[in-house]
Amino acid sequence: MNTNRLISRSALAVMLVMVFSLIWIPIGYAAVTAERILPRSYYLPGQQRMAINIQITCEAESVVIRETIPPGWTIYSVGQAGLVHERTITWEIPSYSGSLQIRYIVNAPAIADSDAVFSGMVNEVEIGGDKLMQFHRPTPGKQVPLNPGEYYQYWLYLPSDYSDQEGQWPLILFLHGACIVGSDLDLVLNHYDDSSLAILKNPNNAESFPALFQCIVVSPQSTTARWNKQDLKGFLMELQSTYSIDPDRVYLIGHGIGGADGWDFANENPESVAAFISIIAAIKPAGTENLADIPFWVFQEEANTTVTITEIESMLDQVRAHGGNVKCTTYPPEIEDILAPTFNNPEIYAWLLQQNKRSSASGLTYWEMY
Numbered sequence: 429m430n431t432n433r434l435i436s437r438s439a440l441a442v443m444l445v446m447v448f449s450l451i452w453i454p455i456g457y458a459a460v461t462a463e464r465i466l467p468r469s470y471y472l473p474g475q476q477r478m479a480i481n482i483q484i485t486c487e488a489e490s491v492v493i494r495e496t497i498p499p500g501w502t503i504y505s506v507g508q509a510g511l512v513h514e515r516t517i518t519w520e521i522p523s524y525s526g527s528l529q530i531r532y533i534v535n536a537p538a539i540a541d542s543d544a545v546f547s548g549m550v551n552e553v554e555i556g557g558d559k560l561m562q563f564h565r566p567t568p569g570k571q572v573p574l575n576p577g578e579y580y581q582y583w584l585y586l587p588s589d590y591s592d593q594e595g596q597w598p599l600i601l602f603l604h605g606a607c608i609v610g611s612d613l614d615l616v617l618n619h620y621d622d623s624s625l626a627i628l629k630n631p632n633n634a635e636s637f638p639a640l641f642q643c644i645v646v647s648p649q650s651t652t653a654r655w656n657k658q659d660l661k662g663f664l665m666e667l668q669s670t671y672s673i674d675p676d677r678v679y680l681i682g683h684g685i686g687g688a689d690g691w692d693f694a695n696e697n698p699e700s701v702a703a704f705i706s707i708i709a710a711i712k713p714a715g716t717e718n719l720a721d722i723p724f725w726v727f728q729e730e731a732n733t734t735v736t737i738t739e740i741e742s743m744l745d746q747v748r749a750h751g752g753n754v755k756c757t758t759y760p761p762e763i764e765d766i767l768a769p770t771f772n773n774p775e776i777y778a779w780l781l782q783q784n785k786r787s788s789a790s791g792l793t794y795w796e797m798y
Contacts, residue, residue, distance in 0.1 A: 459484070459485040459486070460482070460483070460484050460485075460491050460550055460551055460553065461482075461483045461550070461553070461556065462480050462481065462482050462483070462493060462548075462550035462553075462555045462556065463480070463481045463555065463556045463557035464478070464479075464480050464495075464546060464548065464555050464556070464557035464558055464559065465478070465479040465480070465481060465557060465558070466478065466546070466557070466558040466560075466561055470561065470562045470563075470564055470572075470573045471536070471540055471543065471544055471561045471562055471563035471564065473536050473537065473538050473539070473540065473575065474535070474536060474575075475504060475533060475534070475535055475536075476533065476534050476535075476536055477531065477532075477533050478495075478531065478532050478533070478534060478546075479529050479530070479531050480493065480495065480529065480530050480531075480548070480555060481527065481528075481529050481557075482521070482527065482528050482529070482530065482550065483526075483527045484524055484525055484526060484527070485525075486525060489522075489523055490520060490521065490522055490523070491520070491521040491524065491550060491551060492518065492519070492520050492521075492549075492550070492551055493518070493519045493520075493521070493530065493548065493549070493550045493555070494516055494517070494518050494519075494548055494549050495516065495517045495532070495546065495547075495548035495555070496515055496516045496517075496546070496547045496548060497515050497516075497517075497534050497544075497546060498515075498544040498545055498546065498561075499515070500537040500540065501515070501534050501535065501536055501537065501544065502534065502535045503515070503517065503532065503533075503534055503535075504532075504533040504534055504535050505532065505533045506532045506533075507530060507531040507532060508521075508528075508530045508531070510530065510532065517532055540563045541563070542563060543560055543561065543562050543563050544560070544561040544563065545559055545560055546558075546559050546560075546561075547559065566584055566586055566671075567586070568586045568587060568588050568589065568590040569586070569587070569588030569590075569631060570585070570586075571583055571584065571585040571617075571625065571628045571629065571645075572584055573613050573614075573617075575613075578662075578666075579648070579659050579660075579662055579663035579666060580648035580649060580650070580659070580663055581611075581613050581648065581649055582613075582616075582646050582647055582648035582649065583613065583616060583617055583625060583645075583646070583647040583648075584644075584645070584646055585628045585643075585644065585645040585646075586644055586671070587641060587642055587643065587644065588631075588634075588641070590644070590672070591672065592672050593672055595672065595673070595674045595675065596672050596674060597642075597643065597644050597671070597672050597673055597674060597677075598642070598643045598644070598673075598674055598677035598678075598679065598780070598781060599643065599644045599645075599646065599667065599671075599673045599674070599677065599678045599679065600624065600640070600643045600644070600645045600646070600679045600680075600681060600777075600780065601646050601647075601648075601664070601667075601678065601679070601680050601681070602623070602624055602625070602645065602646070602647040602681045602682075602683075602686070603648075603650075603655055603660075603680065603681070603682040603683070603686030603687070603689060603690045604616055604619070604620075604647070604649070604650070604683060604684070604686050605683045605684025605685050605686055605687075605708075605710065606653055606684055606685040606710065607619065607684070608649070609649075609650050609651065609652065609653055610649070610651065611649070611651060612649075613649050615649070616647055616648075616649045617629075617647075620683075620767065620771075621767075621768075622765075622767045622768040622770075622771045622772055623683075623767065623771050624640060624645055624647070624681065624771060624777075625645075625647050626771070627640060627771065627772070628640070628641070628645060636774060637774050637777060638774075639774065639777035639778040639780065639781045640774075640777040642781065643679075643777070643780075643781070644671055644673060646667060648663065653685070654685060654689055655685065655686060655689035655690070655693070657689065657692060657693045657696055657697075660689075660693050661693075661697060661700070664678065664700060675700075675785075676702060676784055676785040676786040677702050677781070677783070677784055677785070678700060678701055678702055679701070679702055679703045679704070679705075679780045679783070680693070680694060680701055680703075680704045680705070681704075681705045681707070682704070682705070682706050682707065682709075683707045683708060683767070684707075684708055684709075684710040685710045685711065687706035687707055687708060687709035687710065688706075688709045688710050688711035688712075688713050688735075689711075690704060690706065691704065691706055691709060691713035692713060692714075694718075694719060694722055695713070695714065695716055695718050695719055696718070698718045698719065698721060698722055699785075701722055702722070702723075702783045702784060702785045703722065703723045703724075703725075703779075703780050703783035704722055704723070704724050704725075705724075705725045705726075705727070705776060705780070706724070706725075706726045706727065706728075707727045707766070707767065707770055707771075708727065708728060708729060708732065708735075708766065709726070709728065709735050709740070710734060710735065711734075711735065712735050712739045712740075712743065713743055714743065714746075716746070716747075716750070717750035719747045719750070719752055720747060720750040720751045720752040721752070721785075722752070723753055723754075723755075723779075723783050724744070724747065724752070724753075724754040724755065725754075725755045725756075725757070725776065725779060726740060726744065726754065726755065726756045726757070727756075727757050727758075727759070727766060727770050728740050728756065728757075728758055728759075729758070729759050729761075729763075729766055730758050730759060730760055730761055731760075731761040737758055740756060741756065744756055757770075
């Protein structure tokens with residue numbers, strides 16, 4: 429037998445085995461990963477849009493995704509032809525390679541008593557990402573995000589010894605500036621390195637800021653560039669019907685556009701506001717006799733060219749002309765950030781608590797004017 433011919437046949441056989449091995453490698457074992465994207469890290473009642481991001485490396489014969497929503501929730505609509513069985517949605521993605529997103533909408537229950545836990549699998553692998561939507565009850569001594577009403581979602585702080593005794597607790601309503609308008613409530617908490625919200629994050633600050641920690645503090649988020657004064661009025665009424673708020677001790681703190689719109693709100697609703705602090709008003713407000721009975725403390729930058737110190741003093745003079753008592757603190761140009769020295773001054777919160785519409789109406793005063 430020809431040795432060369434035998435070697436050639438052996439080599440051919442080896443090559444055929446290698447080729448067939450390549451052909452018969454299954455293509456259904458692609459690497460597949462999936463990550464769940466929750467709209468919030470905290471629970472919000474109402475309709476919620478969910479998403480799952482899928483990443484498939486090399487073509488897969490089929491990918492099966494199953495997602496199970498929490499008890500008490502209902503499925504509103506499902507994208508990508510998902511099949512619904514009770515609380516579980518199943519998607520089967522045929523031969524596909526690359527990345528895609530599947531979406532679904534669920535209705536959260538109007539009242540929840542526990543955190544919402546989502547679970548799911550992509551093929552045989554658990555879906556990654558967020559699983560938990562934390563349900564925050566109004567808890568005394570803790571600042572929590574809430575969205576139970578028709579006007580605003582908001583951060584709420586209740587004093588550590590809060591009770592439901594009617595009309596007992598003062599309220600501070602903080603109106604943010606235009607830079608954090610939107611629907612991401614976390615911005616309201618995290619945007620200001622120095623603010624009442626930042627102080628309330630740490631319970632140990634109660635010793636340094638006793639007056640602030642004695643108040644109900646509500647920090648809503650506006651979805652529009654200007655605060656809607658009718659909505660603010662309805663929101664205040666909603667808060668007063670929900671929490672034990674003393675209607676004679678409702679205080680406003682406004683920054684930027686919140687300072688200007690809070691000013692206008694007080695002007696239109698003088699019976700609802702016991703005192704007001706404006707920090708860097710973004711629009712020149714008007715001064716009328718409606719403001720004469722509301723103590724004001726204004727903080728403004730000398731270098732501000734949008735609303736100048738001259739314009740602020742002119743407005744305050746109009747209030748003084750009607751018998752109003754006001755205070756204006758200005759900061760020189762070398763102080764670039766006036767929020768820190770303003771919010772971190774315990775005196776402003778003590779000053780707020782000295783104001784009381786009931787004592788003012790009776791002819792008595794506990795106000796310390798500057």
